[in-house]
Amino acid sequence: MPVKHQAVHDIRTPLCEGEILQVQDLEFAYPSGYAALRGIDLCIREGERVALVGPNGAGKSTLMLHLNGILGQSKAILIAGLPVIPENYPVIRALVGLVFQNPDDQLFSPTVFEDVAFGPLHMGLSEEEIYQRVEEALAAVQMSEFEDHLCYHLSMGQKKRVAIATVLAMRPKILVLDEPSAGLDPRARRSLIQFLDTLPITMLAATHDMRLVEDLFPRMVIMDEGEIVADGLTSRLMANDSLLKAHGLESSRA
Amino acid sequence: MHVDAFNQYHAGESLIHHLDARAKVVVAISFIFSNALLPDGSWVTFTLAWMFLLLANELSGLGLGFTLKRSFVALPFALVAGSAIFSPLGEPLAVWDLGFMTLIPTDAGVRRFFSVLIRSWLSVQMAILLVATTPFPDLIHALEHLRAPRVLTTIIAFLYRYLFILTDEARRLLRARESRSANLSGRKHGGTLWWRAKVTGNMVGQLFIRSYERSDRIYKAMLSRGYAGHLRTLNPHIMRRFDWLILILSLTFLLLVQFLGWIQ
Numbered sequence A: 001m002p003v004k005h006q007a008v009h010d011i012r013t014p015l016c017e018g019e020i021l022q023v024q025d026l027e028f029a030y031p032s033g034y035a036a037l038r039g040i041d042l043c044i045r046e047g048e049r050v051a052l053v054g055p056n057g058a059g060k061s062t063l064m065l066h067l068n069g070i071l072g073q074s075k076a077i078l079i080a081g082l083p084v085i086p087e088n089y090p091v092i093r094a095l096v097g098l099v100f101q102n103p104d105d106q107l108f109s110p111t112v113f114e115d116v117a118f119g120p121l122h123m124g125l126s127e128e129e130i131y132q133r134v135e136e137a138l139a140a141v142q143m144s145e146f147e148d149h150l151c152y153h154l155s156m157g158q159k160k161r162v163a164i165a166t167v168l169a170m171r172p173k174i175l176v177l178d179e180p181s182a183g184l185d186p187r188a189r190r191s192l193i194q195f196l197d198t199l200p201i202t203m204l205a206a207t208h209d210m211r212l213v214e215d216l217f218p219r220m221v222i223m224d225e226g227e228i229v230a231d232g233l234t235s236r237l238m239a240n241d242s243l244l245k246a247h248g249l250e251s252s253r254a
Numbered sequence B: 001m002h003v004d005a006f007n008q009y010h011a012g013e014s015l016i017h018h019l020d021a022r023a024k025v026v027v028a029i030s031f032i033f034s035n036a037l038l039p040d041g042s043w044v045t046f047t048l049a050w051m052f053l054l055l056a057n058e059l060s061g062l063g064l065g066f067t068l069k070r071s072f073v074a075l076p077f078a079l080v081a082g083s084a085i086f087s088p089l090g091e092p093l094a095v096w097d098l099g100f101m102t103l104i105p106t107d108a109g110v111r112r113f114f115s116v117l118i119r120s121w122l123s124v125q126m127a128i129l130l131v132a133t134t135p136f137p138d139l140i141h142a143l144e145h146l147r148a149p150r151v152l153t154t155i156i157a158f159l160y161r162y163l164f165i166l167t168d169e170a171r172r173l174l175r176a177r178e179s180r181s182a183n184l185s186g187r188k189h190g191g192t193l194w195w196r197a198k199v200t201g202n203m204v205g206q207l208f209i210r211s212y213e214r215s216d217r218i219y220k221a222m223l224s225r226g227y228a229g230h231l232r233t234l235n236p237h238i239m240r241r242f243d244w245l246i247l248i249l250s251l252t253f254l255l256l257v258q259f260l261g262w263i264q
Helices: A060-066 A086-095 A112-122 A127-140 A156-168 A186-198 A210-216 A234-239 A241-246 B021-037 B043-059 B066-086 B107-133 B136-145 B150-179 B193-224 B241-263
Strands: A019-029 A035-045 A049-053 A074-079 A082-084 A096-099 A174-178 A202-206 A219-224 A227-233
Touching: A019 A060, A019 A202, A035 A060, A035 A202, A035 A227, A049 A060, A049 A210, A060 A174, A060 A202, A074 A086, A082 A086, A086 A096, A096 A156, A096 B193, A112 A127, A112 A156, A127 A156, A156 A174, A156 A186, A186 A210, A202 A210, A210 A234, A219 A234, A227 A234, A234 A241, B021 B043, B021 B107, B021 B136, B021 B241, B043 B066, B043 B107, B043 B241, B066 B107, B107 B136, B136 B150, B150 B193
Parallel strands: A049 A202, A049 A219, A096 A174, A174 A202
Antiparallel strands: A019 A035, A019 A074, A074 A082, A219 A227
16 A cells, blocks of 8 residues: 655746846835835846845845745745745745755754755655755765765764755755855865856855855845845946945955 | 754664554554553553563564663653552551641552553553654654644654754853853852852743744745645655554454453
8 A cells, every 4th residue: 555645736847038036126024123125126047146245134134035935925026937925835945945044954854865855855756856866966065975974963064065955956946045155164165166166057145255256156236224235247346345345345355 | 962862763674663654653552542441450461561562672673671771761750640559449558647647558559550650661662662663754754644633743743853953052052151150269159049040041041032043944944945834754655464464463462452451
């Protein structure tokens, strides 16, 4: 009496040409009344790599949590043309790979394998496909030999890699990273940058690491007090010292 | 404390490990019910139930004494049954005059007390064995298959998952306190009892808020990866002929035990 589990949702990712992410006039206030986002407009095309910078409390993380509907539905956001509403959540969560800032929050299963398998498993994929995806994702982050290790015992750099693998295993169309280089030593940071550079995937990363921005992200968006204050080529914005200073930032050469 | 301090699963390749989780859950729960239903003082059938438990222990490859060692945690709870000694059902054995009250232990009371002790001791061991031989997601999954209410299975799943957060945060707080608890030689250290109580109180509050917020972040991470209220498992769950066989044999044995217990 084998029990077959049917996929709860049909997760076929829609074809997307052009803009993978469209945000139009997104506003959001926390229940306390604090307006975290005040009219965000942002479009990201497939294949683009965009850095999101700004001082603490600018609303970067809030914006990211919106992109897959964690903070509730929003018709102001279209992911591959789909509005972020409850009916679309399963598909959108497969499309948007959200990597949290603290890997300890992201890695909640005992072993590395179980954690990476969590996403594909809950997408309702077949067993072979789950194994294949886990293997692939771990290989991509060069952590294959750690499959049976306990997440808790890994180093910070290894945890970050596994956290990214947990999301890659879902084959997202856009990788959303919150502070990818925070808490890493220079070598781990360097190898993370090299690794991210090899990923052929659309990326949006919130960070304070201006050298990371310069190395990896041709486009840069500056947020402050819940608004986007600048959006353009990294090289151009980085040269504008007064703009950076006005929003609590400094260029990588400072 | 270690994160897997709560992960009581002991990996293995034994017969019991490979049994379908549903069969294990049904047998374990039936075993517990069977113990509870046996009449007081049916020592023979208690022994039979114990044999059954020992056999399961042995077959699990974890060793005969595996669950015994871990069963003592539940002992304090069983001692609550101590009041049964004084139940006015049977013949008085003695009269203890404590001055403000008189206690009269009875033979039926003593019998009941030891029966309750044995029942709980056997039942706890079976539960320990179940958790030790079944990975946690499989256990929850089996409960879902057995039509346990969704609310219940979800609560158990999260309770288990978040236990480690609590200990993790507690460890950080304690570490922070330790590292600032210096004492200079020749001086009284540690502050007053009142002050220490206040610090501890604040720590408990901190612990609650921190674990609460962290559990929220973890829940968000789970949602982000497609969690929609059901824990899934990769392990195959097929009731093979062997699983049915073990299930039926075990249930027959337990029925037999009940029968023996009641005809005595």
